[in-house]
Amino acid sequence: MAGVTLDTVRKVYAGNVEAVKGVSLGIEDGSFCVLVGPSGCGKSTLLRMIAGLETISGGAIKIGDRVVNEVEPADRDIAMVFQNYALYPHMSVYDNMAYGLKNRGTPKDEIEKRVKEAARILAIEPFLDRKPRALSGGQRQRVAMGRAIVRKPQVFLFDEPLSNLDAKLRVQMRVEIKRLQRALGVTSVYVTHDQVEAMTLSDKLVVMSGGQIEQVGTPADVYRRPETRFVATFIGSPPMNILPGKVEGPGRVSVGGQMVNVTDMREGLAPGSAIEVGLRPEDVQAGTTGNSTLTMDVDFVEELGATQLFHGKVAGAEFVVQASTGQLAADTRSLTLAVDPQNVHLFDPQTTKRLGRQI
Amino acid sequence: MEKRALFSNKLLPYMLLVPQLIITLVFFYWPASQALWQSFLLEDAFGLSSEFVGFENYRTLFQQPEYYRAMVTTAIFSSAVAVLALSCALLLATQADKKLKAAQAFKTFLIWPYAVAPAIAGVLWIFMFHPTLGTLARPIKATGVDWNPMLNANHAMLLLILSATWKQISYNFLFFLAGLQAIPKSVIEAAAIDGSGPIRRFWTIVFPLLSPTTFFLIVVNIVYVFFDTFGIIDAVTGGGPAGRTTTLVYKVYADGRLGGDLGGSAAQSVILMVIVIALTAVQFKFVERRVQY
Ligand SMILES: Nc1ncnc2c1ncn2[C@@H]1O[C@H](COP(=O)(O)OP(=O)(O)OP(=O)(O)O)[C@@H](O)[C@H]1O
Ligand SMILES: [Mg+2]
Numbered sequence: 001m002a003g004v005t006l007d008t009v010r011k012v013y014a015g016n017v018e019a020v021k022g023v024s025l026g027i028e029d030g031s032f033c034v035l036v037g038p039s040g041c042g043k044s045t046l047l048r049m050i051a052g053l054e055t056i057s058g059g060a061i062k063i064g065d066r067v068v069n070e071v072e073p074a075d076r077d078i079a080m081v082f083q084n085y086a087l088y089p090h091m092s093v094y095d096n097m098a099y100g101l102k103n104r105g106t107p108k109d110e111i112e113k114r115v116k117e118a119a120r121i122l123a124i125e126p127f128l129d130r131k132p133r134a135l136s137g138g139q140r141q142r143v144a145m146g147r148a149i150v151r152k153p154q155v156f157l158f159d160e161p162l163s164n165l166d167a168k169l170r171v172q173m174r175v176e177i178k179r180l181q182r183a184l185g186v187t188s189v190y191v192t193h194d195q196v197e198a199m200t201l202s203d204k205l206v207v208m209s210g211g212q213i214e215q216v217g218t219p220a221d222v223y224r225r226p227e228t229r230f231v232a233t234f235i236g237s238p239p240m241n242i243l244p245g246k247v248e249g250p251g252r253v254s255v256g257g258q259m260v261n262v263t264d265m266r267e268g269l270a271p272g273s274a275i276e277v278g279l280r281p282e283d284v285q286a287g288t289t290g291n292s293t294l295t296m297d298v299d300f301v302e303e304l305g306a307t308q309l310f311h312g313k314v315a316g317a318e319f320v321v322q323a324s325t326g327q328l329a330a331d332t333r334s335l336t337l338a339v340d341p342q343n344v345h346l347f348d349p350q351t352t353k354r355l356g357r358q359i
Numbered sequence: 360m361e362k363r364a365l366f367s368n369k370l371l372p373y374m375l376l377v378p379q380l381i382i383t384l385v386f387f388y389w390p391a392s393q394a395l396w397q398s399f400l401l402e403d404a405f406g407l408s409s410e411f412v413g414f415e416n417y418r419t420l421f422q423q424p425e426y427y428r429a430m431v432t433t434a435i436f437s438s439a440v441a442v443l444a445l446s447c448a449l450l451l452a453t454q455a456d457k458k459l460k461a462a463q464a465f466k467t468f469l470i471w472p473y474a475v476a477p478a479i480a481g482v483l484w485i486f487m488f489h490p491t492l493g494t495l496a497r498p499i500k501a502t503g504v505d506w507n508p509m510l511n512a513n514h515a516m517l518l519l520i521l522s523a524t525w526k527q528i529s530y531n532f533l534f535f536l537a538g539l540q541a542i543p544k545s546v547i548e549a550a551a552i553d554g555s556g557p558i559r560r561f562w563t564i565v566f567p568l569l570s571p572t573t574f575f576l577i578v579v580n581i582v583y584v585f586f587d588t589f590g591i592i593d594a595v596t597g598g599g600p601a602g603r604t605t606t607l608v609y610k611v612y613a614d615g616r617l618g619g620d621l622g623g624s625a626a627q628s629v630i631l632m633v634i635v636i637a638l639t640a641v642q643f644k645f646v647e648r649r650v651q652y
Pocket of ligand 2: 043044045
């Protein structure tokens with residue numbers, strides 16, 4: 001097994017499109033790393049550089065201790081699962097999985113053993129003789145997984161492998177991928193733009209935007225302590241509310257004249273300067289417990305089943321509150337919200353960086 | 360799923376088919392039936408009278424050694440041209456499919472020969488390879504080969520094969536290129552990751568995925584060599600020397616038009632028609648069985 005190390009990796013496409021702008025990242029051996037970000041942020045490009053399918057314009061990529069910049073994809077000891085599965089249409093499921101082993105001169109009985117084993121794990125034994133076109137999307141997805149695991153590579157690479165499945169199957173496969181990765185202990189890099197997938201799968205979450213890394217951390221870290229406003233609004237659903245505010249003093253800001261206490265606030269901010277105040281919809285409660293409150297004008301309510309989303313305005317800015325169904329009357333027009341100082345995130349309006357305590 | 364246009368008007372679809380059907384009737388079925396009828400008739404040397412002779416024309420035909428020789432010539436000619444034209448076109452298409460800077464110019468350049476009429480192509484090749492006038496004949500002679508397609512049947516055949524191939528490559532190239540471009544890039548990438556080098560990848564992934572195109576082209580190429588090379592043969596060798604480059608199609612023309620044997624010529628056309636229909640049927644049968652994935 002091996003980890004993956006990226007050192008200021010850059011990718012410049014023809015026409016001077018800089019898709020990846022100097023990314024450095026260490027992925028520990030055996031861990032599950034998810035790259036998440038909006039469309040076009042360079043996730044696929046980065047993954048394809050690790051796979052060897054794109055040349056590296058600058059920096060170095062290491063798999064284990066070996067720099068692989070000039071190494072052919074076949075010799076990197078990686079396996080990749082593609083978004084469209086990329087199964088070989090003219091080969092049976094068995095041959096699809098056996099192909100990589102045959103190319104490497106694995107003995108026939110060993111191939112058979114490994115393919116059967118993978119087919120058993122993935123529950124695709126009944127389809128081994130079929131061609132891919134005779135399989136459902138979910139079954140094809142499993143074959144693609146099977147093709148990756150029979151090779152017992154150092155690293156698995158996934159490029160949005162679940163995005164062609166329906167919502168229910170996606171959740172089911174997500175759990176299976178996680179379980180499989182745990183069981184096999186193979187270092188995995190997984191690209192997605194779905195933040196729920198990213199949160200649930202990752203040991204290490206990498207949020208990207210515009211060809212750069214915004215933040216790296218455990219999913220819990222990234223959720224609790226987003227380093228930039230971009231991360232704050234990208235991770236979490238519904239996204240974090242951002243309100244315009246003003247610095248009042250150490251540990252105190254105001255929003256539309258209403259005082260809010262903050263636990264995690266940088267020292268030495270000039271009183272009176274503008275600041276952005278972030279609050280997650282699920283972190284604010286209706287009520288007056290604690291010493292900070294905000295008032296909200298409710299416009300409408302969205303029903304999500306277990307929870308309700310109250311949409312409205314706080315201090316003139318859009319605001320969403322999530323509450324358990326039945327907790328608040330659906331015809332509520334105005335709310336008083338209690339704000340726990342622990343749950344307030346502050347950002348610099350200019351740099352959009354977090355203004356938390358320096359650690 | 361694809362949507363199909365549904366006609367509420369029952370007559371309209373037939374109306375739309377009528378022009379196509381008329382063209383097929385007038386230009387294929389009518390002459391074909393004429394040929395069939397003609398092949399049972401014997402006409403006198405002046406074309407003044409004809410009498411029904413049944414299978415007599417066919418019987419005479421199968422007693423001619425020249426007819427069997429034309430068959431062999433056709434077999435050699437068509438297989439050589441089909442194999443050469445297909446393999447060269449495939450090679451060129453795989454090169455053009457790579458991300459070459461000059462790919463566009465390369466494509467345009469390759470397509471030109473297709474726009475040249477067969478007879479003109481033949482004249483071009485004769486200009487280059489004529490034993491005394493040809494620009495390329497001199498360098499060939501300089502190497503010590505006694506180049507003379509006018510007298511040497513092998514040279515004549517070689518020249519025919521080259522010119523017929525040259526003309527057919529463009530067509531095959533276009534289809535192969537389209538076929539190559541229809542193969543998803545990720546499938547090739549998956550094979551690369553699976554440890555398959557470029558050559559192995561070509562034979563285990565690309566070539567099998569191209570097989571529908573290849574089979575289609577084999578049919579088209581054989582029909583091409585059987586019929587469309589007439590102009591080239593007429594311009595380059597005129598069937599000679601001593602009838603050694605006379606293919607079945609050229610013999611139809613030579614016997615009917617030049618020899619005045621309309622009945623025999625018609626009988627040959629009928630046989631040719633049957634051969635091509637059979638060939639096509641066999642190939643499509645084969646295609647259906649083989650080319651499934
Ligand atoms: N072959 C290419 N030539 C030029 N630019 C490219 C090429 N491939 C990708 N790009 C550009 O690089 C940027 C990153 O592309 P990439 O495919 O990595 O995005 P992504 O994060 O995977 O997005 P998505 O979620 O939509 O798949 C995009 O702006 C894209 O337009
Ligand atoms: Mg992508």
